[in-house]
Amino acid sequence: MSDPATNEMRDALKSAIAENPVILFMKGTPDAPACGFSARTVAVLESLEAPFAAVNVLPDPRIRQELSALSGWPTIPQLFIDGELVGGCDIVMEMHETGELQRLLGVSGSAGTAMAEAPAAASAAEPAPLSIENLL
Amino acid sequence: MAATLESMSVSPDELKVRIESAIPGTRAAVSGDGHHFEATVEGPAFAGLSRIDQHKLVYDVFGAELGDRIHALSLKITATEDR
Numbered sequence: 001m002s003d004p005a006t007n008e009m010r011d012a013l014k015s016a017i018a019e020n021p022v023i024l025f026m027k028g029t030p031d032a033p034a035c036g037f038s039a040r041t042v043a044v045l046e047s048l049e050a051p052f053a054a055v056n057v058l059p060d061p062r063i064r065q066e067l068s069a070l071s072g073w074p075t076i077p078q079l080f081i082d083g084e085l086v087g088g089c090d091i092v093m094e095m096h097e098t099g100e101l102q103r104l105l106g107v108s109g110s111a112g113t114a115m116a117e118a119p120a121a122a123s124a125a126e127p128a129p130l131s132i133e134n135l136l
Numbered sequence: 137m138a139a140t141l142e143s144m145s146v147s148p149d150e151l152k153v154r155i156e157s158a159i160p161g162t163r164a165a166v167s168g169d170g171h172h173f174e175a176t177v178e179g180p181a182f183a184g185l186s187r188i189d190q191h192k193l194v195y196d197v198f199g200a201e202l203g204d205r206i207h208a209l210s211l212k213i214t215a216t217e218d219r
Binding site: 090 | 187188191192195199200202203208209210211212
């Protein structure tokens with residue numbers, strides 16, 4: 001049975017995932033996470049200064065229901081990069097430790113210090129690739 | 137309603153046994169407070185799978201109980217080479 005409201009929700013989720021290169025479905029907001037796992041995932045993305053879209057799943061239970069049906073992933077948070085499910089908190093932490101997350105996001109490695117350097121100077125010094133390459 | 141309360145809470149041992157019996161050759165160490173759990177799982181079944189698929193294999197053991205009866209299950213998964 002296809003409930004039109006359900007389809008609408010699923011379509012909205014699909015286009016959000018397609019339109020945002022990095023999108024995090026979480027409990028709460030990046031400024032006020034409502035769950036420790038969501039908070040940790042946000043903290044990693046922010047430490048890498050990776051821009052990301054965030055969707056709070058709490059206001060409407062159908063968001064979570066449809067998202068899990070779509071992704072096959074039962075829990076929140078869920079991080080998508082370039083339209084693909086990367087995983088939840090555990091996987092994001094592991095990939096951050098190994099550097100895979102940084103590669104996937106197209107940000108420079110471990111260096112909080114490197115990120116703090118003046119971006120203008122850095123880009124003048126070398127032709128930094130600006131586009132996030134598809135590394136999949 | 138002792139029975140209801142009993143069924144609400146989950147023991148780490150139950151999770152360990154269910155993971156190990158559902159995924160052949162797997163060894164699991166589980167700790168937790170009855171609602172939030174951490175599991176270290178290793179076995180040959182995870183070899184060659186992406187991280188996503190490794191986690192799904194364990195999540196699938198619990199289905200809809202995840203996020204409900206089992207509020208959170210944090211996983212560390214290692215694929216072992218041979219049986």
